[in-house]
Amino acid sequence: MASYHKPESNTIQELKDIANKLRIHSIRSTQVSKSGHPTSCSSMAEIMSVLFFHTMRYKVSVPKDPSNDRFVLSKGHAAPILYAAWAEAGLFPTSELLNLRKLDSDLEGHPTPRLNFVDVGTGSLGQGVSVAAGMAYVGKNYDKANYRVYTLVGDGESAEGSIWEALNFASYYGLDNLCVIVDVNRLGQTQATSLAHNMELYRTRLEAFGFNALVVDGHDVEELVKAFHEAQNTRGRPTAILAKTFKGKNFPDIEDADNWHGKALGDRAEGVVRHLTSLLKNPGPLALHPQKPLAEDAPSVNITGIKLSAPPNYKIGEMIATRVAYGTGLAKIAANNDRVIALDGDMKSSTFSEKIKTVDPTRYIECFIAEQNLVGVGIGATCRDRTVAFVSTFATFLTRAFDQIRMGAISQTNLNFCGSHGGVSIGEDGPSQMGLEDLAMFRSIPGSTVFYPSDAVSTERAVELAANTKGICFIRTSRPNTPVIYKNDAVFAVGKANVIRSSPKDQALIVAAAVTLTEATLAADQLAKVGINVRIVDPFTIKPIDAATIIKNAREVNGRIVTVEDHYPEGGLGDAVLAAVAAERDIVVKKLAIPVVPRSGPSAVLIDLYGIGARGIVAAVNEILKL
Missing domain, CATH: 3.40.50.920 (Rossmann fold)
Known part of the structure; x- marks a missing residue:
């Protein structure tokens, strides 16, 4: 491991000052909007200060540069402090923070990619680790670049099973370029979280999931600097930084108190701001500059104009299941573009997504029977246009991940789904395996495209079209063999019967x-x-x-x-x-x-x-x- 050098005392102090400035911004912006989560922002202020002004490498002027480190705010309700960090970094004037939650402002109540520094929409809790794991998988295995991925999780949302699906995935694939930070501030919305401040139990659980688990005082900037250094130099497994924090930290009479979740501070605000201002040793402009040396090593990627490597090759009347033709089409577009990838939930021999392995085994990602994480990883994999991803499983099992799918739409994600085994035509397996709600589900997704090809020729073309169509795409395939009805040179288009x-x-x-x-x-x-x-x-x-x-x-x-x-x-x-x-x-x-x-x-x-x-x-x- 590279040797750790303790930051200079003036650096430590400035990071403390930045944390309190971020708190002040969070209070003031939520005061103007008369809503928001200033106490949830406060618990993570030192984490954000160290991450954005000491640890992460990124171009302030190009927040989505492909070589930048990535940050996913899984606890999206803490959006005000994310906005404040980017403003303090110099991306936009801090005065704009006072437009929080206004109708004509992109500084929404929870982050969305309407903002150029946000990769995915968050706020529906429990999804950030999956998305970050998808980003990290691409960075490690396809981009082979030095960028790292950080995601900040609330301790309340860690009760979501999708979090643990994602942790298992990240550990299984040894994503040592991923760092998960858990803001353990003890309090949920209505009561204490189930583990409260039992940091050893958090550590035990994360270690059991294969993580390098580090327990730190989340308000000690030096401990955080050291922990992020260790994360950067850990090989073969991801790191989890378990930060013991307090909700409303440095808010007199509010810190660690119940009934302050999701509330502006009201008539308490000015007193708290005065107290925070009194803690600043350097209230003026930043001496630290967030721009860190960046290894610009993410390769150039072209995911436009994707075509089948060869046209369909069938005979009229030939009996071919559309699920088989889906696999054939997937392999053909993969042969023509090295950024086409497939993800599946241990159904690859039924969905025929495994056919992509005949082209390149590394472009198949096994996500096992964890559909929420399967979808989240797919969303992460497509961020910043790094891949064209196809997520496949039985159509009925995608219903389990409806929340992830709808958040994918909010995230402006270009992600393709294939749901096989649609309808009663699958036969003896019975209703638990029959996709009978899938068309309705995907039709309800804003901006979605829903393909229902009827034969092998149209299925291959649906795959080709989906790869080039913006937004969420769904291809429904069937289990039984059906006759080929179209000529191999038939032309298909979205929205054309x-x-x-x-x-x-x-x-x-x-x-x-x-x-x-x-x-x-x-x-x-x-x-x-x-x-x-x-x-x-x-x-x-x-x-x-x-x-x-x-x-x-x-x-x-x-x-x-x-x-x-x-x-x-x-x-x-x-x-x-x-x-x-x-x-x-x-x-x-x-x-x-x-x-x-x-x-x-x-x-x-x-x-x-x-x-x-x-x-x-x-x-x-x-x-x-x-x-």
Whole structure:
């Protein structure tokens, strides 16, 4: 380990002064906004002072330079002190801190990437360590750069299981470029945290998870400087700095007191500010400069214009599961761009994400059965546009990570998801394994794109399109084999549906995808035998839905639409079509979907039993034609 040199006494004093200046800024900004968390800011003031003005290496003028050290504020409610640190570092005038929480200010109540110094949105607790671990994994294994990743966690949020999923991941992969700081200030929102100030128990738990665990006085800047030095020089495992602190530190009559969480100090504020000002030895401009020597060694990355390395190669009518084609498409784009990576939750042989390993085994990240961390790591991996990441597991298991997914959208993340085993068509495994809510979940995410490819050709193209589409993308794949219906040179686009079957005599429009598209084709054949012609549309994307194509074709068949989906009725394909035609006159929509919690059974039997097979479609068409 590199030898530790104790900072000069004037450096120690200035770091103390900076901590108290950050406290003053936090009080004043929350006073103006009449809301916020000044006591939560105060407990971490020395940590922020040492990190931003002694330890971290970054360009103040370019906060997201790829070679900068990273900082993730997991306890996002302490945003005022994060803003204060960047202002004191010189990124923007400290006077702007008084715009905290104003409608026209990006200094929001919790951090979001509307700010150029914030990588991810935080505030939904328990997610910062996963994101930081994703950043650290990329830094260590792909960028192979010297930047380090720091994340500050509240002791209250350490009750979240996702924190421990992330700690396990970081230890397993030996992320020695990651430092997790736990602000152990003892108090939660309504009472003491479960471990209070039992620092030895914290140490024991972190060591059991494979961390280099250091217990420090979180208000002693010299102890913090030394601990961060040790973290920087620890090899083979991540470090956790367990900082014993006090909520409202240096706030007279408020320090370590109950009932001050999430409150501006009100009429106490000026007295506290006077006390903090009296503690300053150098109230003037900073002598310390936050700019540290930076190893500009993060490589240049190009993640634009990603293409399949070869076009789809299938035969019309060939039976291929879309989940298999997903793996093929993933491997093809990985072959064309070395920044395409895959993450999975021990389902790689079912989702077929493992196919990327045939191109480069190092670009597959096993996250094990810990879906919240799986998603968080994916978010971290895509920060600063370092990778194009695809997160895969059973569609139904992604529901466990809905909070991480929605925070990914708030974080302006470009992250791709593949949910396999959608619907009752998976068969005998039963309802716990059936994705029946996934379309609704991903449609609800702001700015998301939801792909539901129906065959192998369209699946490969969905993978290619997702890799180049901003925001959260979701690709739904199916377990059963389905026939190839498109030519290998077919062109696909986001928001563009395809008419699969049509004639001038069509009397109804069926909108279906994947397994139900196959059933719709069978139903159309049966209906044709009795003189009823129907048109079939494959939507390709459920969000955005191709409203123009649906409306045009519906009008050509007298406004009669039947939607068929292997999904619950709420929020899926049927509701997307209903929304598309809501303002149109004389269009009737009948939805076929899974109406109840299904049972186990053979795929074909379940599809028929729950009314989304050919028999149910024929009945629905006959019924809607009577309207």
